[in-house]
Amino acid sequence: MELATHGAMPDGGVTRLALSEADIDARRLIARWAESLQAEVLADDAGNCFIRYAGRDPELPPVMAGSHIDTVPGGGKFDGAYGVVAALEVIEAMQQAGVRPKRSVEAVIWTNEEGARFSPGQMGAAAFAGTRSVDEILCVKDRDGVRVRDVLPRMLAALPKARMRSLGVPITAFFEAHIEQGPELEAHATQIGVVTGIQGRRSFIVTVLGEAAHGGTARQSERKDALLGAVRIIGALEASVLENESDARLTIGTFSLEPNAPLVVPGCVRFSVDLRHPENATMKRLGDLVPAICARHRGACAVEVVENANAPCAYFGEPMMQFIEAAVDRLQLSRRRIFSLAGHDSREIVKIAPTGMIFVPCKRGLSHSALEEAEPHDLAAGARVLAEVVIAACDA
Amino acid sequence: MELATHGAMPDGGVTRLALSEADIDARRLIARWAESLQAEVLADDAGNCFIRYAGRDPELPPVMAGSHIDTVPGGGKFDGAYGVVAALEVIEAMQQAGVRPKRSVEAVIWTNEEGARFSPGQMGAAAFAGTRSVDEILCVKDRDGVRVRDVLPRMLAALPKARMRSLGVPITAFFEAHIEQGPELEAHATQIGVVTGIQGRRSFIVTVLGEAAHGGTARQSERKDALLGAVRIIGALEASVLENESDARLTIGTFSLEPNAPLVVPGCVRFSVDLRHPENATMKRLGDLVPAICARHRGACAVEVVENANAPCAYFGEPMMQFIEAAVDRLQLSRRRIFSLAGHDSREIVKIAPTGMIFVPCKRGLSHSALEEAEPHDLAAGARVLAEVVIAACDA
Structure with a gap:
């Protein structure tokens, strides 16, 4: 105490x-x-x-x-x-x-x-x-x-x-x-x-790169909205990683965006992905999904995935x-x-x-x-x- | 210059x-x-x-x-x-x-x-x-x-x-x-x-309240993950607000979370919603959707929606x-x-x-x-x- x-x-x-x-x-x-x-x-x-x-x-x-x-x-x-x-x-x-x-x-x-x-x-x-x-x-x-x-x-x-x-x-x-x-x-x-x-873990830093733009004017269809891109990626990660894997754990613990102003379409988002599973083989398979899912759901944005921990x-x-x-x-x-x-x-x-x-x-x-x-x-x-x-x- | x-x-x-x-x-x-x-x-x-x-x-x-x-x-x-x-x-x-x-x-x-x-x-x-x-x-x-x-x-x-x-x-x-x-x-x-x-605008601050927990141990099904809750809400807002409304603009410009650490399930997320439409009637209708969508997609979390600007x-x-x-x-x-x-x-x-x-x-x-x-x-x-x-x- x-x-x-x-x-x-x-x-x-x-x-x-x-x-x-x-x-x-x-x-x-x-x-x-x-x-x-x-x-x-x-x-x-x-x-x-x-x-x-x-x-x-x-x-x-x-x-x-x-x-x-x-x-x-x-x-x-x-x-x-x-x-x-x-x-x-x-x-x-x-x-x-x-x-x-x-x-x-x-x-x-x-x-x-x-x-x-x-x-x-x-x-x-x-x-x-x-x-x-x-x-x-x-x-x-x-x-x-x-x-x-x-x-x-x-x-x-x-x-x-x-x-x-x-x-x-x-x-x-x-x-x-x-x-x-x-x-x-x-x-x-x-x-x-x-x-x-x-339990082992694999963790990743995902960076979604879009283009900052005016929230009132830029047409929705022409935006490269890094936040909406990140939201789609996280939604897909949740669906794919947790599907049929009740022992898997997925945590998006950090999330930051730029410029982080109410009226500006975010140009860049960075978030962490922490993934755990009690079996090494399954964790390898699930971890390997992460870069693929990020690439598939990036939309108009670019995406970069860095694995920063891989502990079996x-x-x-x-x-x-x-x-x-x-x-x-x-x-x-x-x-x-x-x-x-x-x-x-x-x-x-x-x-x-x-x-x-x-x-x-x-x-x-x-x-x-x-x-x-x-x-x-x-x-x-x-x-x-x-x-x-x-x-x-x-x-x- | x-x-x-x-x-x-x-x-x-x-x-x-x-x-x-x-x-x-x-x-x-x-x-x-x-x-x-x-x-x-x-x-x-x-x-x-x-x-x-x-x-x-x-x-x-x-x-x-x-x-x-x-x-x-x-x-x-x-x-x-x-x-x-x-x-x-x-x-x-x-x-x-x-x-x-x-x-x-x-x-x-x-x-x-x-x-x-x-x-x-x-x-x-x-x-x-x-x-x-x-x-x-x-x-x-x-x-x-x-x-x-x-x-x-x-x-x-x-x-x-x-x-x-x-x-x-x-x-x-x-x-x-x-x-x-x-x-x-x-x-x-x-x-x-x-x-x-x-163009008018309506803007909101949405707070999603979950429960912080250990990212490695807490079972996925028992979590109150404020970030995954926010992601589901934003996904639903994007789908509902922009559906059939090519003139609508939706911007999530700010997003913050607590405690914002890689291994901790986020206990609280706060984000801004900026909504625009060139016609007042449509903007009213779309803006009125926001609290309803937040409530419907909050999952295990609590959600609070405050409208902080409503300019026709x-x-x-x-x-x-x-x-x-x-x-x-x-x-x-x-x-x-x-x-x-x-x-x-x-x-x-x-x-x-x-x-x-x-x-x-x-x-x-x-x-x-x-x-x-x-x-x-x-x-x-x-x-x-x-x-x-x-x-x-x-x-x-």
Whole structure:
């Protein structure tokens, strides 16, 4: 709740965009918490931050747990933040119990998971996993033309005691606790979701180029109206992608137009297309439809389609799921396996280390919304499972 | 061309939004021109500016000529600006010829014709004609929440020598020279358009209220996607309004959404609807369809429709048209009568004084675009007709 004051909105939601002042203030707060835990703060060139509780053998690769603290605009208090706070809680609990594990434990904040400001997301985790280069992510611009390169130093300057470390250091295992962001656990009155994998996504930026003209004079039949062109394309995308594919998700989350004046026929429209499907083969087929549909329905306008993310589904594997399930059973909590429809930093980290995710229920499955809500006892149960698996991994 | 340097864009277009710095700078420039003409500058509470060349009998109501100098974003050099510059040209020509007419001549700049920043437009002219109250227009906000009240004093401060006058002072006649903003004069190789009237318009702000949700998790069938709702509504508006009505014009010129992030199902969309038709009865019928269509196609979302402008067609009348035609004939220029599809300040001023409009051709009929273009000899011919009618009205 204290973390949620940074970027708090009047409606109870949180807007804490990646590397914004609110994000930087929130990291400053977490660094203060780290200080009271006498834990060291580390950071890397992608802005990922690590709160390290050194183990008995600090040379061994650490066990990491965490998530992200950036939000979408008007997001909630729990998405991401819960996983980071739970990891800090694990360190605190170990210290209070006088437990010093063999391996070091690190609570991690991955930079820019949401991609709401700097698209696409899972940026810090992707840089850590080597999927994206630091040079590339530093050049990504937000809507105002501000680059990651321009704001990252401000964030690092806010953590003067942070020691810089290399990207992609070896890790023993990574665990991410997260709210489910879906209704399944609530519907089955289950406390813990053991995540089997993460749905992939393909995303596109579509630009429709028409010709600006006077809204009162230009004859309708002679217009190159980029907005009506975009509307026809989106209508066709909805019909084609969702037809007979009840598991597909299509989100047009951003939409901008020029010149954006009431009396002017729009000359240019740009919108995002986010497409998901739990099966890689179907997602490939649906994604491949996007450029074709845009071209077919562009009318008198020109259209340009750029694919800016193509992440196939990730799977955490049987040994990891059984490792988490054993911990859940030791704590006598209820559990079920669940496939994550939302993307997470773990989709990147699983590429370089054993990775597992622990879900807790959230109200009505709502997320990316001020209405996001989770029960304290569910959050506590998830944190206990996280502690259990972290300790087990530390001493393995 | 000098006026067009204020708000100049790299592509040759002009962005000079009402009461922006560029608009204020442009008025400062015109006040300097007025000084060199030894003409007095006046202003009223709506920010309308008047450059006055006093006649032999300064007590008589003046003859006014002019237009506006604000533009849409990415507009052209001629829309509006031409009518103001031509009116100043008329005063200069009279002075150079040693002509001092019986009635005073005033070149007028009406505030915010376009309505691109503060919607709806024809704001200064409507306040002058008594259609809208000053109190109401001062409270109109732009997209950033800035009110007319907040910026108007800055504009007036830029004209320290301007004498304040009452709104709606009696005038003998008003003449507005303007580019056609349509292709008819060019197509008929005609120099002068004698405007018969101005097409009316109805405009609406439509708000579609859905529910923000996570783009990866929320099931498609359970979403309240405000963007897909808006797309369906706009598709239905296009189909219904334009069906069998080749003279109707439908423009969705502004469109915004919240939270406008790639991975979030939009919770709220707001867009403008501008509707025109040359016949009042048809325009009423089509405009009445808008709320009904919005309600019918809103799907799972809620929808709110506010009509923010309803201006019926205006007609200038036979005597005025013949008065202008006589002037055109004296100058031996070609002419044709033409109905204006674009809105103009004259639609307001005709309510309180004899009003006439003079059109000159523009290239390909393009306007509200950087591609707006007009030939110097056509602009000069229009200015000569304007001088001819102003002088005739001054001494009538």
